Amino acid sequence: MKFFTIAFKDLKVRLSDKKGFISLLLMPIILTAILGSALSGMFADTVSMPHTELGIVLHDQNEITDQFVEEVLQGDILSESITLKKFSSQSDLKIDIENQTVDLGLVIPKGWGEGLQNGEEKDVMVFTDPSKQLQSSIVESITMSFIDRIASISTATQVFSQELAMIAPVTDQEINVREIVGDVSNQLVAVADSEMNVVTAEEDGKTPISGMQYYAAAMGAMFVLFNATIGAKSIIQERNIETLARLMSSPVRLNSIIIGKFLGTFYVSFLQFSVFILATHYLLGVGWGSNLFQTLVIGLSYCIAVSGIAMIIAGLIVEEKTADTVGGIGVQIFALLGGSMIPIGAFPEKLQLVANIAPNKWFLDSLLEVMNGTTWGALVLPITVLLLIGVASLMIGSLRLRVR
Amino acid sequence: MMLEVKHLMKSYGKRQIVKDVSFTINKGESFGLLGPNGAGKSTLISTICGLISYDQGEVYVNNQSIKKFPLVIKQKIGIVPQEIALYPTMSAKDNLMFWGKMYGLKGAKASKRVNEVLEFVDLKDRAKDRIETFSGGMKRRINIGAALMHEPEILIMDEPTVGIDPQSRNHILETVKKLNESGKTIIYTSHYMEEVEYLCDRIGIIDNGEVIALGTQKELCNRLAGGSVVHLDVENKTEQGIDSINEIKNVKHIVSKQNETKLEIYVNEAHETMGEIVTTAVNHGIKVLAVEVQEPNLESLFLQLTGRTLRD
Ligand SMILES: Nc1ncnc2c1ncn2[C@@H]1O[C@H](COP(=O)(O)OP(=O)(O)OP(=O)(O)O)[C@@H](O)[C@H]1O
Numbered sequence: 001m002k003f004f005t006i007a008f009k010d011l012k013v014r015l016s017d018k019k020g021f022i023s024l025l026l027m028p029i030i031l032t033a034i035l036g037s038a039l040s041g042m043f044a045d046t047v048s049m050p051h052t053e054l055g056i057v058l059h060d061q062n063e064i065t066d067q068f069v070e071e072v073l074q075g076d077i078l079s080e081s082i083t084l085k086k087f088s089s090q091s092d093l094k095i096d097i098e099n100q101t102v103d104l105g106l107v108i109p110k111g112w113g114e115g116l117q118n119g120e121e122k123d124v125m126v127f128t129d130p131s132k133q134l135q136s137s138i139v140e141s142i143t144m145s146f147i148d149r150i151a152s153i154s155t156a157t158q159v160f161s162q163e164l165a166m167i168a169p170v171t172d173q174e175i176n177v178r179e180i181v182g183d184v185s186n187q188l189v190a191v192a193d194s195e196m197n198v199v200t201a202e203e204d205g206k207t208p209i210s211g212m213q214y215y216a217a218a219m220g221a222m223f224v225l226f227n228a229t230i231g232a233k234s235i236i237q238e239r240n241i242e243t244l245a246r247l248m249s250s251p252v253r254l255n256s257i258i259i260g261k262f263l264g265t266f267y268v269s270f271l272q273f274s275v276f277i278l279a280t281h282y283l284l285g286v287g288w289g290s291n292l293f294q295t296l297v298i299g300l301s302y303c304i305a306v307s308g309i310a311m312i313i314a315g316l317i318v319e320e321k322t323a324d325t326v327g328g329i330g331v332q333i334f335a336l337l338g339g340s341m342i343p344i345g346a347f348p349e350k351l352q353l354v355a356n357i358a359p360n361k362w363f364l365d366s367l368l369e370v371m372n373g374t375t376w377g378a379l380v381l382p383i384t385v386l387l388l389i390g391v392a393s394l395m396i397g398s399l400r401l402r403v404r
Numbered sequence: 405m406m407l408e409v410k411h412l413m414k415s416y417g418k419r420q421i422v423k424d425v426s427f428t429i430n431k432g433e434s435f436g437l438l439g440p441n442g443a444g445k446s447t448l449i450s451t452i453c454g455l456i457s458y459d460q461g462e463v464y465v466n467n468q469s470i471k472k473f474p475l476v477i478k479q480k481i482g483i484v485p486q487e488i489a490l491y492p493t494m495s496a497k498d499n500l501m502f503w504g505k506m507y508g509l510k511g512a513k514a515s516k517r518v519n520e521v522l523e524f525v526d527l528k529d530r531a532k533d534r535i536e537t538f539s540g541g542m543k544r545r546i547n548i549g550a551a552l553m554h555e556p557e558i559l560i561m562d563e564p565t566v567g568i569d570p571q572s573r574n575h576i577l578e579t580v581k582k583l584n585e586s587g588k589t590i591i592y593t594s595h596y597m598e599e600v601e602y603l604c605d606r607i608g609i610i611d612n613g614e615v616i617a618l619g620t621q622k623e624l625c626n627r628l629a630g631g632s633v634v635h636l637d638v639e640n641k642t643e644q645g646i647d648s649i650n651e652i653k654n655v656k657h658i659v660s661k662q663n664e665t666k667l668e669i670y671v672n673e674a675h676e677t678m679g680e681i682v683t684t685a686v687n688h689g690i691k692v693l694a695v696e697v698q699e700p701n702l703e704s705l706f707l708q709l710t711g712r713t714l715r716d
């Protein structure tokens with residue numbers, strides 16, 4: 001059973017890079033905390049409000065400001081209760097409020113959106129007729145919570161990426177942490193701007209999944225996926241430092257070496273997955289559902305899929321740098337496609353169909369199902385798909401590696 | 405017969421890297437493969453130890469073909485690769501343990517071997533340190549140690565002293581000598597003539613994928629015609645004088661560059677002929693300032709066979 005020795009050695013090598021491994025463990029946990037708290041239940045407790053004529057003066061031109069106006073104030077949820085009327089100046093707005101043709105007014109100052117992104121807040125002015133106190137406080141709280149969301153995400157990701165850059169200097173073992181955090185945070189801001197973060201409540205009367213739960217599953221899916229690149233790199237590295245040649249001149253069958261490398265990625269992925277489940281549960285109170293066994297089996301299948309993909313990447317790519325780039329981009333595309341950035345329900349139907357090629361989509365979906373409570377029967381399909389991806393890519397990958 | 409290589413051929417694409425190589429190595433012998441960069445030493449060794457396949461020919465270890473019994477034969481061979489093929493972030497001990505296990509060692513036996521090997525390569529005090537913290541020479545020693553874990557019958561070493569300081573180099577040479585004296589069969593490749601001369605009973609000189617000379621050091625040097633070189637530092641070189649020296653018995657060839665005060669005289673039996681050379685020179689009005697005799701060695705043999713030096 002020399003492949004166990006090889007796999008265990010890989011786990012050891014991976015753990016010997018403490019900073020890299022810990023940062024890869026911490027990153028999804030921290031991101032879950034940020035996203036889960038910042039983006040969850042934003043509109044969930046919106047009270048029904050009487051129809052409101054809202055006047056607005058925009059001194060600012062910025063994506064974030066646009067998002068606020070178009071997608072928060074005029075988004076699906078509020079568009080029925082709010083009619084928006086734009087004014088070019090504060091005095092025009094005031095006149096209309098006094099005439100009671102407008103219930104309340106918002107003045108967005110210049111540089112507001114950009115300020116939010118950079119962590120400096122500019123006051124929004126709210127004018128109101130004293131009789132419209134209720135509407136006024138609702139709009140105020142919506143605005144405040146939008147401000148909080150953007151601000152907390154941009155500051156948190158800034159601090160976070162600085163911290164990570166400090167604790168995880170990019171060793172050649174490692175994926176480029178700083179770059180990933182940068183990209184992730186860009187996407188997060190995009191997520192925050194959109195209204196997609198309203199996590200879908202289940203129609204069938206089951207408990208809706210909280211934002212924290214959703215993002216825990218999503219981040220878990222995304223970060224375990226990184227092991228596909230890391231595992232592939234470990235093979236490429238062994239080829240470069242010629243330990244692979246040494247292995248091949250020792251009395252170990254090629255199959256054992258291949259299975260050992262596959263298993264090595266699997267060990268690391270599964271360890272990461274387990275630690276993540278435990279940490280998010282105990283630190284962030286994420287409920288992973290009542291059937292831990294289901295979660296475990298899904299996790300196992302996903303890790304098998306990820307380890308298989310590592311073998312394909314290693315079979316196709318020769319240079320470590322290429323693996324880094326391809327892997328980094330690949331993970332991002334898959335993460336986006338598989339719902340780790342934005343709930344997939346928001347995609348056009350065709351894209352949802354394409355998303356089926358992403359193993360993390362199957363993984364994420366089934367984790368969410370388990371959180372909600374589901375039967376084994378419902379999990380057969382995703383588990384089969386994940387296992388098939390794993391086995392097929394292991395076979396393709398090892399064929400390629402054999403040729404080398 | 406421990407190892408037998410018969411008409412071995414290997415090419416990459418259209419390029420022939422190993423061209424019809426044959427030799428045998430006896431049990432307990434230490435065999436040197438001497439050749440310049442790119443001669444095909446590593447490729448030849450890789451085919452012998454079953455790492456890469458070969459196109460034609462055969463390799464036998466103890467009369468078993470490596471094609472038919474790859475695992476049996478790999479178990480008998482310990483290979484020290486040219487590169488440091490170790491896991492840099494693992495400790496010396498863990499590396500040795502891992503490679504031991506790859507050769508089937510287990511449990512207490514494996515631990516015992518780790519200690520013995522660490523002792524042997526003199527790195528016991530660094531056992532728990534990561535390989536990446538080691539000096540070049542220390543890495544090389546563990547690289548050798550990893551090949552010794554399973555006590556192979558044949559030890560194949562591919563330039564184990566490349567790029568290290570003289571002290572570590574001597575340490576390694578001593579180690580190899582000890583191993584050979586303890587009965588191990590050794591194949592040692594190098595492009596350092598002195599190493600091969602010091603360590604090896606028999607030597608194969610390889611160039612462009614071909615073994616161009618094979619034998620004991622003595623046999624090889626005897627093959628050299630005009631193997632010794634007498635270097636003269638002179639003043640007043642004359643054509644006539646040089647011609648006269650050239651006519652002396654045993655003198656094969658003279659190199660005399662214009663505007664230089666040196667003469668290189670290729671001779672057999674340098675010491676017997678030296679006196680006559682100097683007398684002849686002086687008689688022709690050439691002033692001899694210094695005389696130096698260079699005995700025949702593998703370097704000069706290589707030069708004679710290929711017209712090039714081993715290292716440029
Ligand atoms: N995988 C390969 N594909 C194509 N050509 C190769 C390959 N491996 C080696 N060669 C070529 O074979 C020739 C011999 O290489 P080899 O490494 O065996 O030489 P060497 O004698 O070990 O040299 P050195 O002293 O530099 O280690 C070189 O010209 C090299 O470019």
Ligand SMILES: [Mg+2]
Nearest residue numbers: 445446486562
């Ligand atoms: Mg070589």
